[in-house]
Amino acid sequence: MPESRGAGLRVEGAVKRFGEVVALDGVSVDVRPGEFLTLLGPSGSGKTTMLNAIAGFADLSEGEIYLDGAPVAPIPTHKRNVGVIFQSYALFPHMTATANVAYPLKQRGLSREERDRRVAEALHLVGLGDIGHRYPRELSGGQQQRVAFARAIVFNPRLLLMDEPLGALDRKLRESLQREIKTIHRDLGITFVYVTHDQSEALALSDRIAVFRQGRIEQIGTPEELYERPANRFVAEFMGESNILAGEGCCYVIRPQAIRLGEAGLGNERRGRVADVSYLGASRRVAIEAGGVSYLVRQDAASTPAPAIDEEVTFGWRNEDVLVVPDGPAAEPEDAAAASGNPSGTPRSSPQTVLMFNNPTDEE
């Protein structure tokens, strides 16, 4: 592996208080040079506060942040050489796209020729051609996003911070920009710290994800680790739809796609009534009422027949598909809505039903 051009970032025991409110409550994290780390969590969980502290927009109440081993606290923002992409882009409205991208180079006293060359390079890298003479208000949301990106990387920062940079864009644009961000990350080789409340975005982009809740990190690990071995119930619920079954001192997590309809001999079997069916294109989501609780099932739409509402069905799951996690506070419904990339909070069928006294392994 070639030596990374990115900076190593270490956060030790970060605490941030705003009066009575504790926004960060002892956060520690180590980011490797060149890594793509995502801070994932519901709004108000402290992830943006963390980002602001790294950038230098706010000071920590306690704790220390190190960039390549050196504490950053004494260094003012404008000398940290850290790129930031803001949720609202924060493009300077009185400057053209080119002038926006040239701004950091001007602050660093580069010659005009050098500036022009690097601005053109950066605009090219983010896939913007000849729109440099336009003002931000004359650009589409996606173009503004790209200008913000170019402006944040043109001065070769060793660390790039991104605060929900795709939040204001529509779904299709978001997905294509996700791919581009990943490509640029690979090409530049610098360290990325990315803030989002969208778990699918986090899964798609990150080398590692830190799940934030109430100013603390609940778990940090690769996307696979978080999805397959969540450390607790909150992480399990936040990382995607799940059925949670309560046990003694722990709970059992079954992903909706692990539940099979109409199959026998899986090890765990239930009979229930179909309460709701939603067609999602490639897949289908089925809510089933069984014994007073509802299960959420996701099945392949093409290869399985759709059940009818009120139909009596048999369903089940294999023991190896059950995750056992320590019990803990559940994610708030709005957190889960945010995590599914659905900030408007449209109610889903309720997957978080807790089945009391129901240990799936007992049934064997």
Next chain:
Amino acid sequence: MLTAMSAFSSRLRFDRWGLLVLPLVAFLALFFIFPTLTVLLRSVTDFNPPESGGLDNYTWFFDSSTNLVVLRRTLVSAFAVTAICLLVAYPYAYLLTTVGARTRALLLGVVVVAGFTSFMVRNYAWLVILQDNGPLNDAIAALGLSRVEFIGTDLGVAIVFTQILLPLMVLPLYATMRGIDRRLLMAGASLGARPLKRFLSVYLPLSLPGIAAGCLLVFVLTLGFYVTPALIGSPTNALYSQLMQIQVGQLLAWGHVGAMAVVLIGVTLALLAICAGVARRWRVPEQEGGTLGLYRPEGGWRLSPGRAALWALCGLTVLLLVGPMLVVFPQSFAGEASIAFPPESWSTQWYENFFSDPIWTDSLWRSLGVGLVSTALATALGCMAALALVRGSFPGKPLVGALLVTPMILPLVVFAVGVYAVFLDWQLVGSFEGFVLAHTALAVPLVVVIVGAGLRSFDTRLEDAAASLGAGRAKAMATVTLPVLLPSIATAALFAFLTSFDEVLASVFISSPTASTLPVEMYRTVQRGADPTIAAAASLILVATVVLMLGAWRLRRVTHA
């Protein structure tokens, strides 16, 4: 007041931004609060005859039937002017919320330009229009009716007051109406309320805050303007502020004028309390830049009789707002030395006269110089204070906010008399510095309001962005904050300049026979008699004002497209 006190105790220290409010507070304390308090205090310290004491000045005031008659007449005419303004402005403001963006910009532009057209120019124009052989009476005669006496009557004064103060009624009404959710009216309709019922039970109550604000402004200003009744009205029907001017200007009876000021402020405060009560009772969720009230059906309105009447009414209002100004142009090219309109022959002699008479040119240069210096001073003080108010914390923040609106709710004649009193002591009467200080005190609240609004809508993330890109705090302010706010600052400076250039109430007092400003010179000339040189001066002012306003409008359009 209670919230002000609790906020006062919870914020007892200045932060870095908060310190920026100090220069303005010091300035206003010295040149606004101190002069005002000086006058009020003289009601119990200054006696005429000197050997009397105690509450003699108040005894004098309430014992004189003239004073009480004038006070009653003044209150009645202020109520009348306020009511007429409201009746004329309400349909106009409503029409503004129901037209397309272009028409709205045009109709609003008429109001703003009229509102900021020189006060003296408008008074002079009305003098021409309302005279016995003037164009209005000619029109009345042409209709076969008998001529009406306007000059020297309360009717004439009321008409001129209405035209001068109308913009101050339209703007707050419009600001409130554009935030009234039109869907509420549709809801009213769906619930079975007929149009008139819908208006009375839904729209009118929701527009009350605007009505209260507009009425308060108009009423208080009517109380404080002595120029209009002095020029248009008759000495036998004098109004309160004229009486105050006479007590000071001719009799130097400071104790009397102090008592009169206290009574006037008492009346104003009582009204303020009523208006504040109304505003609190009907607190409409305030929406910064809310536009839920703007409504125009797809494809425009059908021209119903009601709609046609509304347009006709508003057409007349536009005529009332801009019409008077138009008479000064032909008047300025008159061939004969009278204010007969239209002139019978033409010449450019009044322009030649204006530029060759040192009294006129002196006052013009003085006005320009005073305008520029007080604009610079007001803009600097106002921008700093706006930064402190929007970003900083400091003890007594709500009190400073209140202090800044005081110049708008204090009858101006009180400030004018006060400034005269202290400037006499400080030997600033007739001096350049004196004009600058008084004008700055009057202009600075506008600057704070306009720049403050700009700062509030400024996205502070832009400064964070500049810092992350390598700009230090000062550099970020210079390269990002200042340029983004420049349109607001330029607008504020323009209004500050117009305020100074147009100021006449205080300037009349602090002028000396040899040193006056252009509006004061116009005031003196009109009082002396008919000299069409004033029409030339008025035309020049009018052209300059419109050019400046158009420039400001273009600037805003370019930067906020």
